[in-house]
């Protein structure tokens with residue numbers, strides 16, 4: 001793996017980490033409201049997968065800030081969206097759970113568990129039909145693997161031979177329900193194995209995620225068929241800001257904190273001679289600055305105007321005919 | 324006590340009394356419910372009666388139907404109304420129709436509880452009032468619990484009933500402090516006149532009932548009238564008798580709901596009032612509803628999208644003046 005990829009990964013993972021820690025603070029201050037789902041602890045999956053996957057369409061669920069940043073969306077417009085400002089990626093109408101930007105092939109930000117899996121299958125169909133070579137990546141939690149949408153999507157992607165990478169982020173919990181209390185099959189990748197190649201990887205390890213997704217991308221784009229990765233990961237924070245999160249033991253938390261993906265990348269990167277202390281220091285400073293700028297941008301941005309309540313419901317044609 | 328504790332008390336007492344009563348849903352057991360409505364029931368009644376399900380709403384309702392057929396009295400919780408849409412096939416094609424299609428032979432003593440409405444900045448997919456879909460489906464009873472009394476007695480009534488009930492709560496009511504009034508004869512199919520008045524009838528339920536009550540004194544002062552407020556406990560069947568009695572007295576009818584206006588349940592109730600009481604009306608009926616937009620995240624826009632006490636007062640005052648009050 002090249003030095004530049006690892007450097008980029010460290011920058012994005014650190015950016016995601018600092019961005020979300022700051023988002024949490026801003027939530028406590030009242031600048032952000034509603035449901036805020038943090039992905040602190042899951043950065044290696046979000047960044048590793050995004051970097052390895054290239055430009056293809058991304059469909060992800062509501063825990064998506066780091067995905068968006070990794071895709072190259074600006075920390076400023078993402079933070080502004082969290083603040084509900086006019087300058088936000090979704091003009092302040094969507095908030096934390098609904099980041100969308102087709103310019104980045106980024107399609108949410110979906111807050112209905114499992115609902116975006118069929119979208120990914122449909123998008124892959126359309127892209128293939130229109131002669132594009134890029135595959136589609138859909139990421140979803142362990143909780144989503146028990147929904148009807150999940151099985152329907154695996155079946156169709158396989159039946160129709162579509163280039164979809166199903167990326168299951170198994171962080172062991174769906175709100176307060178541990179994965180083994182909700183899924184009859186405990187190793188989740190096995191729930192896909194009959195439909196497509198399926199593997200389980202360590203999602204705290206950037207290198208492993210990057211390699212697995214690179215391989216998967218190669219497979220779906222050359223074979224034109226789906227592939228499945230279960231990445232074992234962990235969210236250090238509660239499900240959202242409104243979850244007390246008291247269903248996890250301190251011991252369990254420690255086990256996963258010891259595998260902190262950002263720390264791991266730092267250590268491993270230095271060991272492999274791909275990162276230097278000097279570079280890390282530079283990045284850490286740059287990231288602090290960028291996040292501070294993002295917050296200032298969000299704070300200074302205007303609220304959407306009142307008339308925005310009625311815009312973006314329909315295209316212009318219908319906006320003209322609907323009173 | 325809190326509104327959510329009144330619901331909890333109803334569930335607890337029914338589970339205590341009848342061992343065929345079970346609850347099921349996402350995080351209702353071990354976790355105690357996302358809004359803490361089912362807190363303590365898992366510890367008290369065990370995992371066979373406080374059943375944690377995966378995220379599979381279609382199965383939650385479908386399984387509850389099967390449980391009811393199999394001899395239990397299930398109370399399914401759908402975490403919020405937004406996710407009930409995944410179970411709409413089970414609700415509309417199955418739950419609402421089995422009694423009728425079977426010539427009355429299959430009975431479904433079951434309840435589907437769920438909170439609806441705009442909470443605070445939860446955005447479009449988590450901020451909806453969907454009563455219209457239930458009230459317009461023949462074969463469904465749609466109850467609403469606007470206060471602790473209706474929550475407690477209404478839910479017990481729903482669980483004892485041999486018909487399927489959609490039981491709607493509101494996310495913002497859960498943490499509100501209120502008491503259960505002693506009402507042994509509580510009948511959810513009879514509406515309550517919560518405030519008497521003689522000039523304007525205002526009907527509401529759930530969060531909007533509270534907002535309406537807050538608006539009343541301003542309206543009375545500005546228009547120099549007295550307002551009668553009716554609290555519905557059931558949307559379908561609807562207690563037209565209480566409404567009719569009130570409108571015959573006041574000659575003016577207003578309905579306040581949080582749902583978007585077009586196609587709303589509010590529209591249905593206005594149709595009924597117009598059909599039945601046309602010649603009693605001294606002013607056109609007024610609907611105060613949410614705007615016809617998906618709910619925005621931004622707080623300012625969110626508040627513009629739904630009625631608030633202030634907007635309710637302003638709209639009624641304006642309408643009153645336009646209509647010669």
Ligand SMILES: Cc1ncc(C[n+]2csc(CCOP(=O)(O)OP(=O)(O)O)c2C)c(N)n1
Pocket residue numbers: 063111112113114140141142143144145171173174175239349378380402406409
């Ligand atoms: C259809 C549906 N049902 C319920 C919910 C409420 N809900 C939001 S997140 C969540 C847990 C999802 O867990 P998982 O899929 O593991 O994703 P994670 O939050 O761990 O990233 C639930 C039940 C929802 N948003 N959509």
Ligand SMILES: [Mg+2]
Pocket residue numbers: 141142143169170171172173174175
């Ligand atoms: Mg999870």
